[in-house]
Amino acid sequence: MNIAVLTKQVADLVEGIEIDASGRAVDRDSIRYILSESDDHALEEALLLKERSQAHVEVFSLETGEVRDGLCTALAKGADRVVMILAGQETPPSNHAAARMFASVLKGLPFDLILTGVRAIDDLDGSVGGLLAGYLGLPYVGLVRKVELVDGAATVEKEYPGGFAAELGVKLPAVLGIQAAEQPPRYVPVTRLRQVMKTAQVEEQEAEPASEEPVSVERMYKPEEGAGAAMLSGSAEEIARQIVNLLSERRVTR
């Protein structure tokens, strides 16, 4: 059983995000990168499958943002091989272009499962998982929260609103968009990570260039600040009192 996991770095939303001078793109210098949250879950699910059925896990990232640390972390967590795919361009590719590049690298490789995060926060022109499945002619299921391997096929749980889920059978090879792993993603102690980074081998591989630009952004803007809520101010104690007064006055708790 061979599993590929695609991981990407995205902006940490705790930091502010700025729009660049063109007004049509994010100012990449304003970004502090972290691993996309659902990718952490995708990697965790792959590692669980590795533990249960001796799968071989390889992690791929496109050379955008700062990917090396993330790949080393994946090694420290138990991935067998990590690969940085060289995109041959300065600006981050659209998801269509990224999926084309992944398709050029993964095509013909003996992967039974390709796991991606279901959707990243900067996703605009679709998700790489679905696009990749479309280009490679593989089945795709997203919003997956559990994967079991049964007789060369996968049994997956796909989430629906209201706490419902569907159990689906998926023939392999397949691409799955992981929403949540069966357990919270494991944690790597910093000392272990430092140790791995000293000897880590991040392999590099070139992708076929792709230049798809499927959407034309007219402008980017931030939501108007202060629109919406009436803001309460003061010390924490004063805020607590104001909130409780509000509930009292509006008889919310009756």
Add this chain to the structure above:
Amino acid sequence: MSNDVWVVAEHARGQLSESTLETVGKGRELAHATGGKLVALLLTDDERNQINSLAAADLILLARRPEFREFTPEAYGGAIEAALKEAPPRLVLMGSTSVGLDLLSVLSARTGFACLDSCTRLDLRASQLLATCQIYGGKLFVEVALSSATTLVAVVPGSFAKPADQPSGRPEVRELTLPADLPVSRITFHRLIEPPSGDVDITKVPILVAVGRGIQNADNLPLAGELAEALGGAVCASRPVIDQGWLPLTRQVGKSGMTVKPKLYLALGISGAPEHLEGMKQSELIVAVNTDPKAPIFGAAHYGAVTDVVELIPMLTEEARKQGLKKAS
């Protein structure tokens, strides 16, 4: 080129979904403004209960097959792909939902049509179609010109109002002829998994204390429990809190959780990502507390405060007890 707008109808447990009705309303407006038709694409095993809800469509393209009873991405996707290639419309709308998200990107790759996700607005300006998408957890809006001949768009549920009145006319229903050589689906439906039972039903609780990642760690959750107790309500949470295993799935609010409309939704340390707002923005009173004054939750809340929730929660509990709030309930 056709100016038609297609809506991929979504149904669960026999009923058309709310988000389909919302997109039908918007799609009809756009189609008619550009001289096109609103076409509903309905894949189902039994259309009888569903067709009535699609009265606002000009045409219903119907594919009735036993395997369309439950959604499976490949069977649905293959049929829609065939229909799209036969007569590409101007715009294809679907929900940015568990169903729509499985179709959108695969269809885009298979047809070569452009696609957009997380759309919350559609406008027609000087005969140019514009979509506004929300990215970065609601912190940025992107306006995109739909300049391709055909674009597939996934719309965030709750973005458009459901039309109040149903048009009286009866749409034409046309059977969709699917190619005989549609590949056999490699994805099969096994069973529906019901939500776990036995826990509080947060959709029925009038007062919800909702915690997000801002609660910091599991040790702080009992604080939220005490506050809920003092207010006579229950604790619910955003996705990361559930994914960490700090609270059961039954307490999740949002896209893949519950949709709630309580009298009070106290959002503590929740950023207000669109996937979360989807599940709570219709609450009667929303009070949000967050250390980030730019958190999108303040755009949806009625009242807000910028402060540390870990510090604030015990104070709220104490104040609520002092004022005897719960006794009044």
